[in-house]
Amino acid sequence: MTHRRSRDPIRHVDLDDLDVEIDAYIATHRSAAETAAGHRRRWDVWEKHCAESGVDPWDAPYSAFEDLLLSRREDGLTYSPSHMFNLLASITDAYSNHGLVPAHRREENKGAWSATFRGWQRDFADAAARGETVTCDHVPLMRSDVQQMLAVPLTAAARTRPCRVATLVACALLALDGGWELSRIRALRFDNVDLASETAIVIDGDRFICDHRERAPGVPWDCLVCAIRGLISSADRREGLIFDTEDRAEIGRWLRKQAGNWPFLRLGGGGRGASTMEIDPAADSWAIAGTRRGLVIVAHQPDSDSWLRGRAWVALAWQAGLRMVSDLVRLDREALAPVRNPSRGEFDGWRLTLGVAKNDPLGTRADVRVYTDATGRAAVDAISEYLSVRDAAQGRDGRLIVGGRRGLFAGGPMKKPLQAAKNDLDELSLLAGIEPVFTTYSIRKGFVAQAAADGWAFDRVQASLRHRKSDTTAQYFPKLGARQAAYKFQAELAEGVRRA
Numbered sequence: 001m002t003h004r005r006s007r008d009p010i011r012h013v014d015l016d017d018l019d020v021e022i023d024a025y026i027a028t029h030r031s032a033a034e035t036a037a038g039h040r041r042r043w044d045v046w047e048k049h050c051a052e053s054g055v056d057p058w059d060a061p062y063s064a065f066e067d068l069l070l071s072r073r074e075d076g077l078t079y080s081p082s083h084m085f086n087l088l089a090s091i092t093d094a095y096s097n098h099g100l101v102p103a104h105r106r107e108e109n110k111g112a113w114s115a116t117f118r119g120w121q122r123d124f125a126d127a128a129a130r131g132e133t134v135t136c137d138h139v140p141l142m143r144s145d146v147q148q149m150l151a152v153p154l155t156a157a158a159r160t161r162p163c164r165v166a167t168l169v170a171c172a173l174l175a176l177d178g179g180w181e182l183s184r185i186r187a188l189r190f191d192n193v194d195l196a197s198e199t200a201i202v203i204d205g206d207r208f209i210c211d212h213r214e215r216a217p218g219v220p221w222d223c224l225v226c227a228i229r230g231l232i233s234s235a236d237r238r239e240g241l242i243f244d245t246e247d248r249a250e251i252g253r254w255l256r257k258q259a260g261n262w263p264f265l266r267l268g269g270g271g272r273g274a275s276t277m278e279i280d281p282a283a284d285s286w287a288i289a290g291t292r293r294g295l296v297i298v299a300h301q302p303d304s305d306s307w308l309r310g311r312a313w314v315a316l317a318w319q320a321g322l323r324m325v326s327d328l329v330r331l332d333r334e335a336l337a338p339v340r341n342p343s344r345g346e347f348d349g350w351r352l353t354l355g356v357a358k359n360d361p362l363g364t365r366a367d368v369r370v371y372t373d374a375t376g377r378a379a380v381d382a383i384s385e386y387l388s389v390r391d392a393a394q395g396r397d398g399r400l401i402v403g404g405r406r407g408l409f410a411g412g413p414m415k416k417p418l419q420a421a422k423n424d425l426d427e428l429s430l431l432a433g434i435e436p437v438f439t440t441y442s443i444r445k446g447f448v449a450q451a452a453a454d455g456w457a458f459d460r461v462q463a464s465l466r467h468r469k470s471d472t473t474a475q476y477f478p479k480l481g482a483r484q485a486a487y488k489f490q491a492e493l494a495e496g497v498r499r500a
């Protein structure tokens, strides 16, 4: 077994004695200013990794280092051994600057760590030999797939029995639109409902008209008449409209829980318990539409916001070639503002003001993306629907993309954004009947592949991806250098023009 003393340990991946190599690396590189920046960057990666697993970066347990080997970069790529080597060197360096020893280098863990790291390297080499590392997991997400994801109806995403969903939706809308007391809703029976006509219904003497007119643009307005019709068709014909004695108590609990969650929702009526539910009369149409739609969505998906958030998240990222996580999760809600049609002044879509770019800490290249009919109505609608419900749940400040334990009601930074993004992608894929093979990196990769298919000029792709150097953009075309990629684009563009 030879022990190599490379002048450039960065490329040295044949690690027989990791500790010695790391010491050598630190000794060689510590003073270099450029390396200091590299150390800081890699320490940031480590801090983020620790934050995601909820451990202290300065006192991380051994398992955090094992997990680090299995983690992925934000673009979804696997870390190469040399990259991992640098990462570990930077962590060790930071620890030793503070007179600390990281867990993986402590005496009691040395043997285990050495075996684990070597095993990991072997796996990496095997996967590379099979052509599986770096790019294999990142199937490009193309426009047709995105369209299918955005088109998944809420009913398809339901996680509870159709009968229960229909009951909850009908009850909520009867309370809100009909102003019915909960006791009256609970007592509703089949023979109280008169399906008067195609567009109207008489329930217990009250007449309702089928009405889906949007009160806020892009936010679906669920109709009470259609909800009752849905209830009747889903019901397993008992005497009560659908619910038996046990369910009746549950309906009351559900409505009360919602009134506790949604800021604009409140219970009214006197007596021992609340008997009515209404939306705050001071709420504007945006808050009303969001609260109402939110109730309907929660009836379908009581324990998940993947359908609502995922569609908006994918739309925001894919339509503009953005990273789901690093470009979007740190943005505040105020980053999105409505676009008004210049001549008619009507709502036309959304404008996203991006924060600082990856290589632009001062934000000098901060720019905007616009989502309108021109980029796809389905995307605009998915964004509107998410935003209205999100705003109704927690007001118009906080982070733009929310989630986590409190779901839509969580305002702070997401705990595990990369995992949340992957979950949303998987769930939407399954709902759309597509194999769940996409990673967050698939979005950018697919955006570029689609741009190429659509004949975009290379510099337009580069600008969309917010790359400063064309070489970086060219990396999305593994077989081509930057120049060839540029030529290829221009040739395709010319071809497109000729065909048009």
Ligand SMILES: [Zn+2]
Pocket (backbone or CB within 6 Å): 210, 211, 212, 223, 224, 225, 226, 227
């Ligand atoms: Zn209707």
